[in-house]
Amino acid sequence: MTPSGPHPLDPLSADEIKLVIKVVTSSHQNVKFNVVSLQEPRKAVMTKWLANPSSAPRPPRVAEVTVIAPGGKVGDGLVDLRTRKIEQWKWLDGLQPIITLEELQAVEHVVRTDPKVIEQCKLSGIGEDEMHKVYCDPWTIGYDERFGSNARFQQALMYFRPHVDDCQYQYPLDFCPIYDSEKGAIVHIDIPTTRRPLRREAEINYTPDAVQRAGGYRSDIKPLEITQPEGPSFRLSGREMEWQNWKFHIGFNYREGIVLNNITYNDKGNIRDIFYRLSLVEMVVPYGNPDHPHQRKHAFDLGEYGAGYMTNSLKLGCDCKGYIRYLDAEFPTQDGQVRYIKNAICIHEEDNGLLFKHTDFRDDSTIVTRARKLIIQQIFTAANYEYAIQWIFHQDGTIQPEIKLTGILNTYSINPGEDNNGWGTEVYPGVNAHNHQHLFCMRIDANVDGPKNTVFMVDAMPSEEPVGSAANRYGNAFYAKKTKLATTGEAKTDYNGATVRTWDISNMSKIHPYSKKPASYKLVSREIPGLLPRPGSLVYKRAGFARHAVHVTKYRDDQLWPAGLHVPQTSGETDVGLPEWIGDGKESIDDEDVVLWHTFGLVHFPAPEDFPVMPVEPMTLLLRPRNFFANNPVMDVPPQRSVKPSQVSAEGPPPRL
Amino acid sequence: MTPSGPHPLDPLSADEIKLVIKVVTSSHQNVKFNVVSLQEPRKAVMTKWLANPSSAPRPPRVAEVTVIAPGGKVGDGLVDLRTRKIEQWKWLDGLQPIITLEELQAVEHVVRTDPKVIEQCKLSGIGEDEMHKVYCDPWTIGYDERFGSNARFQQALMYFRPHVDDCQYQYPLDFCPIYDSEKGAIVHIDIPTTRRPLRREAEINYTPDAVQRAGGYRSDIKPLEITQPEGPSFRLSGREMEWQNWKFHIGFNYREGIVLNNITYNDKGNIRDIFYRLSLVEMVVPYGNPDHPHQRKHAFDLGEYGAGYMTNSLKLGCDCKGYIRYLDAEFPTQDGQVRYIKNAICIHEEDNGLLFKHTDFRDDSTIVTRARKLIIQQIFTAANYEYAIQWIFHQDGTIQPEIKLTGILNTYSINPGEDNNGWGTEVYPGVNAHNHQHLFCMRIDANVDGPKNTVFMVDAMPSEEPVGSAANRYGNAFYAKKTKLATTGEAKTDYNGATVRTWDISNMSKIHPYSKKPASYKLVSREIPGLLPRPGSLVYKRAGFARHAVHVTKYRDDQLWPAGLHVPQTSGETDVGLPEWIGDGKESIDDEDVVLWHTFGLVHFPAPEDFPVMPVEPMTLLLRPRNFFANNPVMDVPPQRSVKPSQVSAEGPPPRL
Structure with missing residues (x-):
């Protein structure tokens, strides 16, 4: 302000x-x-x-x-x-905007009193007097050709929860009511041909009393305290952050959550542009069970629900250590009030181990410098799952987006002895957790030394020359093969693990004085499974951004949402978002203001270790400066210890024992 | 003891x-x-x-x-x-054992007084009175067919270092003397056809006085202190470590450095075997410049020099934070004395952020539990480079080997305006840093619930059924395709990034009661570039372990070194180590005492940011329990905060602002 x-x-x-x-x-x-x-x-x-x-x-x-x-x-x-x-x-036709928390909250109450749902519950073995123990996670319907997109539907994933404190996902029910938001009513129930009545197995819970009953907490973890007696090394003015030569603005919205804008690095007094805007813009979480209606489980968590709307108040559990600053969020409510989320974003520093070290083997003269990192974090809850999104800044010009997955598996019911056909894992008796992917789309609005950038695909390749030839006598030659992505069509590229493929965002007008290579930021990303649903599948059609690891477009205002502005109930039959913008793929992106869209993620084949709550599974990627700085940009970070060779010879070698 | x-x-x-x-x-x-x-x-x-x-x-x-x-x-x-x-x-014939530090140290003195070397220095523009400023990194010759393996040779990579405190790698010389260890003399000099005289460019250094001259240290990093007022959570008895249900023995030798033995996990009172022995057993660092004699640059840092022999005394810069325990190392000297390395291993805990979290979107009831990790670390200096090897133990049964690369690039000279043909990068005027790989071989002596284990390759695959078929109507079906590696030949497997391939080490006699899948540890490794030198190349022949991401053998005593017991000057013409043991590949490894050899690593195309000292580049992999524990094994870690739904409703919802 x-x-x-x-x-x-x-x-x-x-x-x-x-x-x-x-x-x-x-x-x-x-x-x-x-x-x-x-x-x-x-x-x-x-x-x-x-x-x-x-x-x-x-x-x-x-x-x-x-x-x-x-x-x-x-x-x-x-x-x-x-x-x-x-x-x-x-006024729009046939489009459904994002689902709000209030819309999600509304469904459970309706489900519990709907006669047809009560009937299904009875068939499952739930008494009418137990209907208050019936819960549902109401997801947008995704897309169901029987219902189309002219009305607003949610699918209610059903659970029985004997006690309010029980983990909700351990007693899944086998049927799926469809809720019409406008009518406020259940309009259909999907009932599987194989029925799977409620199995009242012994409960498994992670609550303190359950842990106490199961043997109690371990008592051998000693306290570890992190303090910053002089405060943090960053300076936050309004929402503008300055830290270790970095400067950027921290935005936040209903959909992406954290948005980082105008990211620059002070390179010895020269303020250098790097990214105009950086955020996660979309996700899709396709589940791999082909049985109807599980194909509808492929949440676009950002476009359908919003990483901002679903964000946690970290007042209730940020639990970062050291000095923490928070930023709040404010959103409208359906009825025109304002909803506050206290501590929607947390900001803190962490020690990061070695920054660099070298020892001369002749005399043990040594320099050791320790690293610090800055973390801008939010955590959002998408029904069962939690995603902790960290934007990590390093002193050396690297930005490291890191996502930690935790929370609870989405589950479905399974009968005793039933074969799940490899589409899931029985993680607890009666609990079938389906195979799924978490695919994230990061939008990189590049600004490497200015808006005109060019993207290259880079592959580590052996020389084409055969072993024994004059040019490759001993066969050891290898090089970085750079392929310019000159048009939006050429830029549709996939990952190649065998060539440890990376992508460079380069400014062809800023050639490094020594290396003669362009100033670049390199995208180093190693978890890129690609979209497992086949080409032509419902998910493939709806999640155009997930068809390739990298897409590149020419910047245009308002091209922010790669699966479309209004994502719920899109059929994918018409291209929206990224595929629409790319069209015939002929547009030049060579030395233009470009946006790189990177889709990466995890494949999750569940295991019992993930239940009833999942230990964090982290994934990470890097945006690294290459040929950007004149040389190592962190030599001016004060070392932990420095003994020069001349000091060793003056003082004698360091003691051996 | x-x-x-x-x-x-x-x-x-x-x-x-x-x-x-x-x-x-x-x-x-x-x-x-x-x-x-x-x-x-x-x-x-x-x-x-x-x-x-x-x-x-x-x-x-x-x-x-x-x-x-x-x-x-x-x-x-x-x-x-x-x-x-x-x-x-x-007594052996034609085999050369590991090079000791003393042998390395000896070369430089000889080089400086050798008349032919002095002559080459003069040709490079170095005065005879400057010979004390001439340095060399003496590497084993690797293999050079002109010299064979009956005598013991080192190649001296030559540098000029105007001041003793200058970074050694900024003034490389273009010729390469060959040193005979037995004779204690230079027996040959490799002189390139293109001469590259010494370029006396302005120096660039990372020493405190150099940084002061260049503008001084940054002063905006506030202290961050980590304390454990009650001491660590681990208990070390002799070299046996107990921490958070883990127990294992920490060995150390000249070659592998840290060796972890008999790794078990106390699963609710049941002591379960996981690994009999875990260590890095070999490395190869092939450089990609085909010009003679650079093909000889492909250091087997463990087999040729030893991660133990080269390990740093961390007294001189471990710089971990918190409570640290150390273990020393003791080695023989050539002349039959004992060399002590004080603090060869450091052991400490770190906070590790979230362990798990879940919030119920209905009422914001929350559980948040924070993670701790244990790190067993050594750092070794391989001439120019440093490798920080961390064995990280997590509370949830995951082991995460992590390697941090730092130190200084190996460099060679380049003339003004010379084309380096893409085999390297001019990181500073006159300094050509060649492309290279760092390939590490981890030996996993598996013991998952006992010695009889079976290894599977696991690929994330779309269903074979076409979109629209009865079995895959919406095209979303996908599954984990498991391929049993039944023989040592079948087990030669490569990475596949497109299927995010992993490998499971499974005990087929321990079937999980819920999932009906075998108790397993999954190898999750994503940096697997493969060996870039071509099949048939010198490196390919010598580094048999690097031909595939995974090899599996049946356990035999003394099969520890995959590139042979005595690595220097092996020609690779005869199979030694892993290829020898595997032979025709017909041996069964199905339900046997197996050892999995995993080769992974980085491709490094240098950039000016890496010079004159390289900010840490980390790489990491995971060994994760899957279908091993009955369920989440860390529910008994005390939470940071827990508010159950019943508490929310009793107390009212948590405040919004």
Whole structure:
């Protein structure tokens, strides 16, 4: 917050959200607010202001609004906060916006009183007096051709939970009610041909009393304390972060959660652009059981539910150590109020072990320097699962997005002795956890020494020359094969583990004085399973971004969501998002303002170790400067210890014992 | 150390080394001691003792000895420490044992006074009065067909170092003297056809005075302190470690450095075997420049120099934080004395962020549990490079070997304007850092619930059924395809990034009660570039272990070194080590006592950021329990915070702001 108002990229404040709601409701009464969020300033306007914030015109504050009107009509608009006017408005057809927490919360109450659901529960062996023990995780329906996209549906994944404190996912039920949001009613129930009645196995829980009953807590972990007596090394002004030569703005919205903007590095006084914008923009979690209706389980957690809307208040368990700073989040409620999430983002430093070390073997003269890292984190809960998203900054110019997966497996029921055909794992008696993938799409709006960048695919390759030839006599020759991705079509590229493929984002106008190679940031990513659902499958059609490890597009304002702006109930029959923008693939991305879309992730074949709650499974990738800095940029980090050869010879060699 | 003497796997003590030397010298005078190291007890004897240490016979203490007799004759023997007798002895032909630090140290002095080297230095532009500024890194010759393996050669990689405190690798010289260890003389000099005289460019250094001159240290890193006021959570008895249900023995030898033996996990009172022995057993670092004589640059750092012999005294810079325990190392010197390395191993705990978390989206009831990890670390210096080897133990049964690469690039000279043909990068004017790989071989002597194990290759695969078929209507089906590796030939397997291939080590007699899958440890490794030197190349022939990501053999005593017992100057024309043991590949490894050999690593295309000292590049892999524990084994770790649904409803929901 500066005297002239918020930073142009700051999320809408509670007051701004209230103002927008007031403006909208003055024109459109009785609407349910789905989204009220900052429309980030157009890049052309924003870059002018960034270049000269004191004299360039301040970008306008504009809010994106999505509402659902009575009857289920969806409206999208823009509200100018200065003029307090609706600048744009349109009513949509056949599109369903993101599902809000309130919509999710509504389903369970309806399910418990629906006669047909009660009937199914009875068939499963649940008494009518036990209906308060019936729970559901209401997911968007995804896409179901029987229901289409003109009305708003959720599928209720059903569970029995004998005690309110029991792990919800250990007594799955076999049927799946379909809920119509507008009607507030169950309109259909999917019932499998093989019935799987409730199995009342002994419960397994991770709550303290359950652990106590099972033998108690281990008592041999001694305290480990981390303190920063002089405070942190970072400086946060409003939402602008400065740390170890880095500077960037920390945004947050309903959909992506954390957004990092205008990332620069102070290279010996020269403020160098690296990324204009960096965030996770989409996910898809396809499940691998082909039995109907499990094909509908392929959550787009960001586009269908929102990493911001689902984010945890870390007041309730950030549990970082050391000095922690928090940022809050503010969102509209359906009924036009404001929902606060205290401590939506946590920021802290961690020691990171060795930064560099060298010992001269002649005299044991040594330099050892220790590393520090900065972590910007949010954790969101997607029904059963939790995702901890960390944006880790290193002193040497590396950015390391890291995701920690924890929470609870999505589960389905299985009969005693039933063969699950390899589509899942019985992690507990009666509990079938289906195979699934977690695929994340990271949007890298590159700005390596300026907006004009070029992307190369880089493969480690043996020389083409045969062993024994003059050019490769001993056969040891190998090199980095660089392939320029000149068009959006060429840029659709997959991972190759055998060549440890990486991708370089390069500025061809900034050639390194020594290496004669362009200033680059290298994407080093090793968990890229690709999309396992086959080409032509429902998931393949809907999740265009997941068809390749890397896509590259030319930057355009508003091209943010690779699976479309409104993701729930898209059929995938028409290209939306990334495939639509790429089209025939002929657009040049050679030395242009480019955006790289990287899809990576994990394949999860569940095991009993993951149940009833899953120990963290981490995954990580790197954006590393290569030929960007003149040389090692961290030599000026004070060493832990330095003994030069001249000191060893002056003092005698270091003692051996 | 117990009343009855050292643990059978403890390294030889200084007294034991001295005793062995005395026994050997009484039979063989004037020998240079190359190796005096514990011969680990035969597995059959050792397992009997482990099963019943109080009554089974104590395994004998036996030392492996390698000496070089006058004239260069190499002798290998075994000495029984109880009987104080040489039990075995043989003189070898055409084999060269590991190079000791003393042999490395000897070369530089000879180089500086050799007239032919002085002549080459003059041709390079170095005055005779500057010969004290000429340095060399003496590597074993690797293999050079002109010199064979009957005498003992080193190649001297030459550098000019104007000041003793200058980074040695910034003024490389273009010629390469060959040193005969026995003669103590330079016997040849390899001189390139293109000469590259010394370029006296401005120096670049990382020493404190150089940093001060370049603008000084950054001053904005605030202290971060880690304390364990009640001490560590581990208990070290002798060299036996107990921590968080883990128990194992920490060995150390000249070659592998850290060796972990008899790794078990206390699973609710049931002590379960996991690994009999775990270590890094070999490395190869092939460089990719085909110009003669760079093909000789492919160091087997463990087999040719020894991760133990080269290990750092961490007294001089372990710089771990928190409570640290150290273990020392003791090695023979050539002349029959004992060399002590104080603090060869460091042991400490670290906080590891989230262990698990779940929040119920209905009421924000939450459980958050924080993780701790245990790190057993050594750091060794291989001339220019440093390798920090960490064996990380997690509470959930995961073992995570992690290697951090730092130190300085190996460099060669380049003329102004010269094209390096893509085989390297000019990281500083005149400094050409060649492309290279770091390939590590980890030996996993598996013992998953006992010695009889079976290895499977596991690939994430889409269903073979087409989209739209009855069995895969929506195309989303996928599964874990398991391929049993039944013979040593079948087990030669490569990585497949597209199927995110893993390998399971399974006990087919221990079927999980819920999942019906065998108790397994899964090898999850994602940095597996394969060997870039082509099949038939010198490196390919010598480094048989690097031809595939995974080899599996049936356990046999003394099959420890996959590139052979004596690695220097092997030609690779005859199979030694792993390829020899595998032979025709027909041996069954199905339900046998198996050893899995995993080769993984990095490809390093240098960049100026890596010079004059390289910020750490980490790589990591996992050994994860799957279908091994009944369920999540860390539910009994005390949570940081736990609020159950019943507590939320009793207390009201947690406050929003």
